[in-house]
Amino acid sequence: MTDKNVPLKPAATVLLVRDCVKKNDKIEVFMVVRHHQIDFASGALVFPGGKVDEGDMDPMLIDHLPESDRGDDPLRSFKIASIRESFEEANILLARNRETGALVTHDRLEALAEKYRLPLQNGELPIGDMVRAENLELATDLLGHFAHWITPAHMPKRFDTHFFIAKAPPHQLAAHDGEESVDSVWVGPQEVMEDADKGLYTVIFPTRMNVEALSRFSSSEYAVAHAHGTDTFTVLPQMEVTEEGKYLLIPKEAGYSVTRRRIDAIMDK
Known part of the structure; x- marks a missing residue:
């Protein structure tokens, strides 16, 4: 049996979006395929993201945030983690030159990536060292809070994951890291x-639900503005066991199209 007291690991992920013109889509999101040797969501198509590191909680980083984001913010470390992870996994850095x-x-970006991307990814360097050495401001103000999911209690690994959304800087070239x-x-x-x-893709349930939510928006600007202007509902799926099988229940207040999904169907997605 799974220990119901499995601790939650704080995690953050980011939907980097841009406008496009396609048959059924007017918006695109940058997604990566996880390495098959990664112990969580191996081989799956996911948004860039990962666990919050100790360095993401460094109080010295407050001085390297926009003035509007220097007050009390329970999501600060999650926002910093999402910026760090997008740099590590997507080669996108939501940061400003503090001088200009x-x-x-x-x-x-290319110079910073060559010097810092791999050490950050390997845990050899906290993000604070990079922003201080390079006189950067982390652009947390560009992040909209898109979703909040907590892994159900019956799972062997549990994450407290905040999803953020931001427009990808048009002058930066996104690229996966070749490692994770x-x-x-x-x-x-x-x-x-x-x-x-x-x-053609393996997409885990929370990712699919948030991809579907993203499909409602007609532009990247609208998607980000909506995230900035609305409150986020915490999704903690509950298990229901019936004679027909096991189901996960999603609160309807979360606004997703699915409120009840059979677990074997989820595992197939």
């Missing part, structure tokens, strides 16, 4: 769901 106030340029992720794609939400149904 401008977002990091492509050339600056082995492939990447800019893809429309409808395209993800259609290809997952065809078996």
Whole structure:
């Protein structure tokens, strides 16, 4: 039996979005394919993200945030983690030059990636060392709070995951890291769901639900603005056992299309 007291691990993930013109989509999101040797969601198509590191909680980082984000914020470490993870896994850095106030340029990004991306990923360097040495401001103000999911109590590994959304800087080139992720794609939400149904992608349940939620928006600007302007409902799926099988129950207040899903169906997605 699974220990119901499995501790929650704080985690953050980010939906990096941009506008597009496709058959069924007007927005794209950057997603990566997890390495098959990763112990969680191996081989799955996911948003860049991971566990919150101790360095993401460094109080010294407050001085390297926008002035509007320097007050009390229970999500601060999650936001910093999502920025760090997008840099590590997607080669996108939501940060500004503190001298000019401008977002990091492509050339600056490439220089920073060559020097810091791998040490950050390997845990050899906290993100605070990079932002202080390079005089950067982490652009947490660009992140909208998109969703909040907590792994059910019956699972052997549990995460307290906050999903953020931000427009990808148009002058930065997204690319997977080749370590934790082995492939990447800019893809429309409808395209993800259609290809997952065809078996072309493995998409875990929380990811699919948030991909579907993203499909409701007609532009990246609208999607981010909506996240900034609305409250987020915490989703903690509950298990229901019936004669027909086991089901996960999703609160209808969360706003997803699914409120009850058979577990074997979830595992197939």
